[in-house]
Amino acid sequence: MGKPPKLYSFASTDDLVPALRTVGVSGGSLPKTLAKALLAQGDGRAEDGVQFGKWHVFFADERCVPLDHADSNYKLLKDELLDKIPHDLGRPTVFPVDETYLDDVQEMADQYEKVLVSSFAARDSVKLPLFDLLLLGCGPDGHTCSLFPNHPLLRETGAWVLPISDSPKPPAERITLSLPVVCHALKIAFVATGAGKRDIMRKIFDTEEGHTLPCGLVNDGGADKVSWFTDNDAVHGVGFPRRGSL
Numbered sequence: 001m002g003k004p005p006k007l008y009s010f011a012s013t014d015d016l017v018p019a020l021r022t023v024g025v026s027g028g029s030l031p032k033t034l035a036k037a038l039l040a041q042g043d044g045r046a047e048d049g050v051q052f053g054k055w056h057v058f059f060a061d062e063r064c065v066p067l068d069h070a071d072s073n074y075k076l077l078k079d080e081l082l083d084k085i086p087h088d089l090g091r092p093t094v095f096p097v098d099e100t101y102l103d104d105v106q107e108m109a110d111q112y113e114k115v116l117v118s119s120f121a122a123r124d125s126v127k128l129p130l131f132d133l134l135l136l137g138c139g140p141d142g143h144t145c146s147l148f149p150n151h152p153l154l155r156e157t158g159a160w161v162l163p164i165s166d167s168p169k170p171p172a173e174r175i176t177l178s179l180p181v182v183c184h185a186l187k188i189a190f191v192a193t194g195a196g197k198r199d200i201m202r203k204i205f206d207t208e209e210g211h212t213l214p215c216g217l218v219n220d221g222g223a224d225k226v227s228w229f230t231d232n233d234a235v236h237g238v239g240f241p242r243r244g245s246l
């Protein structure tokens with residue numbers, strides 16, 4: 001096993017948000033926390049130094065629903081962050097999935113992989129796309145992206161983007177980055193907040209079983225590139241050594 005992951009812990013979500021500055025994103029609870037990190041409270045101004053116009057934003061996973069559907073990770077990011085970015089700060093270039101393929105999850109995965117190939121191949125003519133940063137969530141069962149515990153997709157090494165038709169968390173049909181693509185990123189940051197994440201945090205960090213969960217596999221596969229940003233509610237009772245600040 002390589003170097004262990006770094007586990008940062010802050011007093012609350014509000015205390016941890018200044019630590020998050022750049023992207024490559026999941027859905028779930030993450031976009032809201034990210035928006036708090038990047039948009040100053042109250043006056044709608046962005047924090048100094050955030051150059052949104054330079055960002056290329058891809059989705060670590062997406063559900064097979066229209067982009068304006070309440071379950072869409074794109075819609076979540078749009079509502080929580082993209083639509084709130086002040087105009088003078090530039091617009092990120094965002095790469096949502098192609099809605100044409102909603103009826104065919106394999107085709108949707110293949111098309112999104114083509115998007116990655118055209119965006120990354122020139123910059124990184126190797127076998128895997130190289131994300132500067134992946135900002136990932138952690139489900140209460142230890143899933144991340146749409147990679148679920150004990151699912152055969154965890155063993156897929158060929159494709160960059162994978163279809164899943166039997167997600168245990170609805171909706172059943174989704175696409176997701178593969179585990180090798182996730183672990184290849186330059187930096188991987190998990191964001192997990194709230195008491196609802198406490199049990200899974202203990203399992204991931206303090207048990208052998210945790211190493212077999214998708215989040216644990218990223219911890220081990222991404223080694224010292226992986227950091228966790230949590231609040232005290234999420235890590236209450238976790239024995240793994242924490243850092244109070246960056």
Ligand SMILES: O=C1O[C@H](COP(=O)(O)O)[C@@H](O)[C@H](O)[C@H]1O
Binds near residue numbers: 027030061073143146
């Ligand atoms: O279904 C999903 O869940 C995970 C975790 O979400 P959270 O609300 O428990 O933080 C999320 O990271 C993923 O993108 C999403 O599709």
